[in-house]
Amino acid sequence: MKRLFLLIALILSTLATEAQQRPNIVVFVVDDMGWMDTSVPFANKVYPLNERYHTPNMERLAREGMKFTNAYATPVCSPTRVSMLTGMNAANHGVTNWAMPFKNQNSDNPDAQLGFAAWNINGLSPVAGIPRTAYATPFPQILKEHGYITLHVGKAHWASAGTPGASPHNLGFMVNLAGHVAGRPYSYLGEDNYGNIQGKPYDVHAVPDVAEYFGTDTYLTEAITLEALKTLEAPIRNNQPFFLHMSQFAVHDPYNPDRRYMQKYLDAGLSQIDAMYASMVEGVDKSLGDIMDYLEKKGVAGNTLFIFMSDNGGLSLAYAGRGKAHTQNLPLRAGKGSVYEGGIRVPMLVKWPGVVRPSTVSHFPVIIEDYFPTILEIAQVEKYEVVQQVDGMSFVPLLKSPNKKAAERALVWHVPNKWTSDDGPGINYKSAIREGDWKLVYHMRDGKLELYNLKADLGETTDLAAKHPKRVKALATKLGQRLRQWEAPMPLFKSTGKPVPMPDEVPQSIN
Amino acid sequence: MKRLFLLIALILSTLATEAQQRPNIVVFVVDDMGWMDTSVPFANKVYPLNERYHTPNMERLAREGMKFTNAYATPVCSPTRVSMLTGMNAANHGVTNWAMPFKNQNSDNPDAQLGFAAWNINGLSPVAGIPRTAYATPFPQILKEHGYITLHVGKAHWASAGTPGASPHNLGFMVNLAGHVAGRPYSYLGEDNYGNIQGKPYDVHAVPDVAEYFGTDTYLTEAITLEALKTLEAPIRNNQPFFLHMSQFAVHDPYNPDRRYMQKYLDAGLSQIDAMYASMVEGVDKSLGDIMDYLEKKGVAGNTLFIFMSDNGGLSLAYAGRGKAHTQNLPLRAGKGSVYEGGIRVPMLVKWPGVVRPSTVSHFPVIIEDYFPTILEIAQVEKYEVVQQVDGMSFVPLLKSPNKKAAERALVWHVPNKWTSDDGPGINYKSAIREGDWKLVYHMRDGKLELYNLKADLGETTDLAAKHPKRVKALATKLGQRLRQWEAPMPLFKSTGKPVPMPDEVPQSIN
Structure with missing residues (x-):
């Protein structure tokens, strides 16, 4: 009997405490x-x-x-x-x-x-x-x-x-x-x-x-x-x-x-x-x-x-x-x-x-x-x-632990849309991916890929794509994989009726 | 120790039960x-x-x-x-x-x-x-x-x-x-x-x-x-x-x-x-x-x-x-x-x-x-x-207990307002009081008091005021007392600027 009450009291008080602690x-x-x-x-x-x-x-x-x-x-x-x-x-x-x-x-x-x-x-x-x-x-x-x-x-x-x-x-x-x-x-x-x-x-x-x-x-x-x-x-x-x-x-x-x-x-x-x-x-x-x-x-x-x-x-x-x-x-x-x-x-x-x-x-x-x-x-x-x-x-x-070395991962942004009637900097038909300090920006209209190093260049003033073609390719591939995996919506070229290519599928001649 | 836990368990379970019971x-x-x-x-x-x-x-x-x-x-x-x-x-x-x-x-x-x-x-x-x-x-x-x-x-x-x-x-x-x-x-x-x-x-x-x-x-x-x-x-x-x-x-x-x-x-x-x-x-x-x-x-x-x-x-x-x-x-x-x-x-x-x-x-x-x-x-x-x-x-x-004989009490309604542009039956400038089967209706415009017996006349078709002047007076007094106690709003006579009289203050000559 004593143990039963002990148990009840314990359960009830545990429940009460847990409810408070969340x-x-x-x-x-x-x-x-x-x-x-x-x-x-x-x-x-x-x-x-x-x-x-x-x-x-x-x-x-x-x-x-x-x-x-x-x-x-x-x-x-x-x-x-x-x-x-x-x-x-x-x-x-x-x-x-x-x-x-x-x-x-x-x-x-x-x-x-x-x-x-x-x-x-x-x-x-x-x-x-x-x-x-x-x-x-x-x-x-x-x-x-x-x-x-x-x-x-x-x-x-x-x-x-x-x-x-x-x-x-x-x-x-x-x-x-x-x-x-x-x-x-x-x-x-x-x-x-x-x-x-x-x-x-x-x-x-x-x-x-x-x-x-x-x-x-x-x-x-x-x-x-x-x-x-x-x-x-x-x-x-x-x-x-x-x-x-x-x-x-x-x-x-x-x-x-x-x-x-x-x-x-x-x-x-x-x-x-x-x-x-x-x-x-x-x-x-x-x-x-x-x-x-x-x-x-x-x-x-x-x-x-x-x-x-x-x-x-x-x-x-x-x-x-x-x-x-x-x-x-x-x-x-x-x-x-x-x-x-x-x-x-x-x-x-x-x-x-x-x-x-x-x-x-x-x-x-x-x-x-x-x-x-x-x-x-x-x-x-x-x-x-x-x-x-x-x-x-x-x-x-x-x-x-703010300085914990978390697993490296890539972040993705995707805008297959025309938000403003006139394009602006980074505005309308863009995707982007950031991994570590590196960020790739994909321009859907012309297939252009830009590369920035955010640590050195927070303001994204200097496109390093031409200097780092391998990094561009790696990031474009990762971005393309993600977008395919998610079946991300893409705009269509009116001239062909075909969707804009994924960033890693852009014909080489364009870049 | 045993008693302490007993007590805690009792209190907690009582609290839990009470919370559920409301x-x-x-x-x-x-x-x-x-x-x-x-x-x-x-x-x-x-x-x-x-x-x-x-x-x-x-x-x-x-x-x-x-x-x-x-x-x-x-x-x-x-x-x-x-x-x-x-x-x-x-x-x-x-x-x-x-x-x-x-x-x-x-x-x-x-x-x-x-x-x-x-x-x-x-x-x-x-x-x-x-x-x-x-x-x-x-x-x-x-x-x-x-x-x-x-x-x-x-x-x-x-x-x-x-x-x-x-x-x-x-x-x-x-x-x-x-x-x-x-x-x-x-x-x-x-x-x-x-x-x-x-x-x-x-x-x-x-x-x-x-x-x-x-x-x-x-x-x-x-x-x-x-x-x-x-x-x-x-x-x-x-x-x-x-x-x-x-x-x-x-x-x-x-x-x-x-x-x-x-x-x-x-x-x-x-x-x-x-x-x-x-x-x-x-x-x-x-x-x-x-x-x-x-x-x-x-x-x-x-x-x-x-x-x-x-x-x-x-x-x-x-x-x-x-x-x-x-x-x-x-x-x-x-x-x-x-x-x-x-x-x-x-x-x-x-x-x-x-x-x-x-x-x-x-x-x-x-x-x-x-x-x-x-x-x-x-x-x-x-x-x-x-x-x-x-x-x-x-x-x-x-x-x-639906048939419990509850204390007799009077219910009051009070409309010192003009709800519709044209007056209708019982509509605009009325008060009323019900006590038991009896209901008094007070017409503010002309001071008229009507009396109905709801048990005999649910449809309020037969005004019994002339037949039961004492009951009219008693109900008018009760209604007037309530309205005064509540400081109930009353419309004003435009001709005099004075408020409409309370039902028990209507000059005898009107009724």
Whole structure:
């Protein structure tokens, strides 16, 4: 009898302890935030742009955790978001450009030379058989099935209306607040009702679930932060592990002033538009700080893993009006939409008390599809079934030991799409592969292959392809193998109806 | 040592058992469903309208639980919804007409004789100091603080945009799905994207959170049912008690055909509009059945209290097009908006396995503000603090014993508003009180007092005021006392600027 009770007590207390020990997980994603849009220097020195922006909470997170200097997303939004939730490389899931709000529409621009690739224009689907979607099991679904309270707040944009992925509830989120099928808000201003304006035409970008703030001066960044804190009340009170996907609409356009911070940037001599952008960045920084503060106040910060990142590089197109095109991410080349570093390298910070040592830095390359296995490992989910092939690798070993010599691996980017009506640097119809310090860029239009050494040449200014033909061939072969293995979508030559060749199948005469 | 472990085991197992024992609670609210809009007869015999409608799941719920034949709401939507969440009579909370989608707008019609009453046009607020709102602590907040997972799906409409109550998250709901600030949907049709239509003007009635079904033939009733089942997954899996406020938009206008059921009603000889309405009713019935089925399949039906009701009487205005005005709730007089029984008496069914005996009936009057103390008692919340005076009484004793002779009490309705541009039977500027079988109706325009005996005259056809002056006086006094105590809003006579007199202050010369 004594032993029976001993056993019961042991089992019950073990269960209780285990339930408590699983960490909470916050992934704080900023939209379109560039690698340099922060006072935290991710390069090896402080650049003027680092001095422009005031992001004390990003600095605080860097002090309390680990800075990843070689963290990667994809060049645009939906591919990154789908990769995060599925663990698949974009070339594998096939959502290689952004999903249009309404289904069966292609966001690619038409092109004289190349026809549309058969990419998954409708985004992610947790249900099989939905035309032109990436069918996969999203990790929030797995977390939910393992007792996590799964919360999505802010921008969703995983799939088009009329498909199951349009609803975050179908992607494993128990709560969806403000997530819709559009990739940006109509407006950040409460005075604009965030786009829900009587007397104006319907606009799919109008933000749902924030009617409370209509007509007030509450900036959208602030509104969804306040809402996010509310979603945390119950799981914290119930002592349940939670996963919060805090997905800021900022700093995507439209550029609206976050008036709490405008004047200081104007006083510092910034132009109206640059000040506006900087104010949006600082609004996001406040949101980050507010969530960190809340977790501390509630006594759960010590058992919460906090990841901060952006979904692609900073917007650098001329129409954005912020200075000369493609200079906004310097020293990185180009910006959003590009396979050059300015388009894919993103700020990333990770705090995990008791595991990640404060003020550490990891230079090891990580990529967005790594989030899937990483988060499931952190959540102590050991066995799970998924319908997709997961490409990412857990970076938990790096969190435990930033200088650990991890296995060498190649990272791949793939854009068989025409994102902008005019091609730009690294923008439209490109693939790229990085292995170690070497990066190969493949131009689909003309079959050109460029080679850069990122260690020596972070800005990708000097093409070394002619100097290192063997390395070019090796990387092109590896890239080609990956793309074939994934059955990556490719554009077609209109003249022949044939797909663009793989990087290792380009006729020698071209290169 | 042995005793220590014994104690620990005992405490832990007790905690675990208690946590499991608290029942789940589903409140399934239909919008504008009349007392006769069902094949379940709530009157003492089967009427032709009962034979018109096919509601097998309402019948099933009645078989498995208790039918309340004297259940009351208020004449229109927002007052009922605020009373339910706060436990306050409408005359107490002051939200006596429906809240406009945008704040600081009055839904009352202008009137030549009477000026606007100072009612709470902006609805319910959980935050103090918001102009023209009813400040109160909603019970979902209390449930959430006591470990319930609180879920709202469907129509919200507790408060206007620009005030805290506009967000169900501020009313204690952890999940809000499709709830917005409007009192009806733009459309029930997926083909219409439920009102989210490109190229059309913005419409506040467009339904959020259902983009997944855009362009499909999924009727809104079905869409939000599917979504509701998703919200139940996590609490059931985690063995946490949940409260689901399943708030159907149907059968409020606009009348759109639920095509799954149209033909059978057309075949039965109903007109197009009557068939449309009947199809909407049956769509709601299917939703009810689907939720009941799901709970059974998941093995939690046995520990779930299920309440079914409507938020006011059936719409009976001529413009609705369904037959002759004010006949749709016969044998009850009038319909939505009226203080006659057709406007306030609603279908109500309660299933509570192990407590409520199957196929029982309670004739005892209950009213919407009773839900507050009832639900908190069922949830075993014994101590709680609220900022409001709760008027409702728990009907748990009735559930346990339907024929229990409960304390006699008076129920009050109060409409110092002009809901429709033309007055109708019992519609605009009325108060009423019911005690036992007697009901007094007060007409504010002319001070007239009518008296009915509901037992003998369910249809309120014979005014007995002249015959029973003492009873009239007693009821008018009680009604006047209540209204004064609650500081109920009253309209003003434009000619004098003075408020309409209380029913017990009407000059004798008038009556």
